[in-house]
Each structure stands twice: as C-alpha cells, then as structure tokens.
Amino acid sequence: PHPRILVFAGSIRAGSYNKRLARLAAERIARSGGHPTFIDLRDYPMPLYDGDLEADQGLPENALVLRCGLADHDGLLIASPEYNSFITPLLKNTIDWLTRPHEGKSGLELFKGKYAAVVSASPGGLGGLRSQVLARQLLTHIGVTVLPDQLAVARAGEAFDDQGRLKDEAQGEQLDAICRRLVETLRSLKT
Numbered sequence: 001p002h003p004r005i006l007v008f009a010g011s012i013r014a015g016s017y018n019k020r021l022a023r024l025a026a027e028r029i030a031r032s033g034g035h036p037t038f039i040d041l042r043d044y045p046m047p048l049y050d051g052d053l054e055a056d057q058g059l060p061e062n063a064l065v066l067r068c069g070l071a072d073h074d075g076l077l078i079a080s081p082e083y084n085s086f087i088t089p090l091l092k093n094t095i096d097w098l099t100r101p102h103e104g105k106s107g108l109e110l111f112k113g114k115y116a117a118v119v120s121a122s123p124g125g126l127g128g129l130r131s132q133v134l135a136r137q138l139l140t141h142i143g144v145t146v147l148p149d150q151l152a153v154a155r156a157g158e159a160f161d162d163q164g165r166l167k168d169e170a171q172g173e174q175l176d177a178i179c180r181r182l183v184e185t186l187r188s189l190k191t
C-alpha cells in the first residue's frame with residue numbers, strides 16, 4: 001500500500017519558501033514509497049469564514065473540493081509560514097471551512113484519525129518554529145496525530161539552491177527522515 005499524503009503550504013505567493021519546502025517534501029514522500037498530492041491553496045480560494053455566508057450558501061465550492069481531497073488521503077504534510085509568531089490566516093481559514101458540517105456530516109470526521117507532519121520556512125532566524133507549535137496544536141485539537149519531528153528552515157532566502165533543494169545537507173536529511181517516518185507510520189497502520 002502506498003499511503004496517500006496531501007501536501008500543501010499555508011502561503012499562496014508565487015515565491016513562497018513554504019511552498020518550495022512542501023514541493024520538496026512531496027518529492028521525498030514519493031521517494032519513500034508514499035503517494036503525495038501537492039496542492040497550491042492559490043487554486044482553492046475561499047472567502048473569510050462567515051457564519052451568515054455559510055447559513056445562506058453553505059460551504060464554498062472549493063471547501064467541498066478539498067473535503068473530497070482530504071477524504072481521499074491518509075495523511076497530511078503542511079508547511080506552515082509564520083506571521084507574527086502565528087500560523088497564517090490562510091491556513092486557519094482553510095481548516096476552519098473544512099471542519100464545518102455539510103449534508104449532515106461534520107468536517108471534523110475527515111481529519112479524525114489522520115496523521116500529519118508539520119514543517120516551516122522563514123527568512124527569520126527561527127525558521128517559523130513558533131507557527132509549527134500552533135499548527136500542531138490546531139491539528140491535534142481536530143483529531144489529527146502530528147509526528148513529533150520538526151524542521152524549521154531559517155534564513156529561507158539563502159536556504160534553497162537553483163533546483164529548489166535545501167543547500168544544507170543535514171536539513172535535507174531531516175526532511176527525508178520526516179517524510180519517511182510519515183510514510184512508514186501510515187503504512188504500518190494500513191497493513
């Protein structure tokens with residue numbers, strides 16, 4: 001069995017370091033025998049969560065598409081940028097919409113029992129580590145088991161080479177190890 005892992009970043013800008021890290025992770029997941037699906041949240045725009053909008057129109061079309069995507073995957077890998085020591089509103093908003101009920105089914109059920117890995121990149125010296133803590137907390141509260149492994153790519157502007165790989169070998173190995181552990185954990189649960 002090749003565990004299916006949904007991979008995305010909490011940033012939509014074209015030059016996003018976290019998207020770069022997520023793409024790299026997707027490559028490593030495939031190399032470890034997993035089946036990654038990299039998605040760019042730029043392709044799934046949603047309005048800011050609004051209870052009135054939800055009452056009037058239900059979930060945004062893109063939230064429904066992502067719910068189906070989530071249902072079709074065993075695990076998640078999220079690259080979480082840091083804004084003011086926090087996760088991005090994009091990441092929070094996306095998860096908030098996905099957890100809402102639709103046609104009598106709670107979105108929380110889609111997350112419950114899944115496994116995830118969280119990584120981050122930032123131009124700063126901490127590499128977005130503080131956002132990882134919050135992303136972990138959020139995911140844990142909605143029933144996702146998050147691997148304890150951490151990779152925070154600091155000074156991200158200089159951390160990637162022309163091919164988008166991590167220049168620092170030890171960091172590359174850390175990413176490898178995280179992806180491998182996620183694939184192996186999911187595989188052991190599937191058999």
Ligand code: FNR
Nearest residue numbers: 011016017018019081082083084085122123124128
């Ligand atoms: C930031 N940035 C930032 N970086 C960091 O390490 N700690 C922080 O607290 C913050 N705070 C912050 C607030 C806001 C509003 C913005 C827009 C940015 C910098 C941030 O890490 C940088 O913009 C990254 O490049 C964002 O991630 P992507 O888009 O490269 O994936």
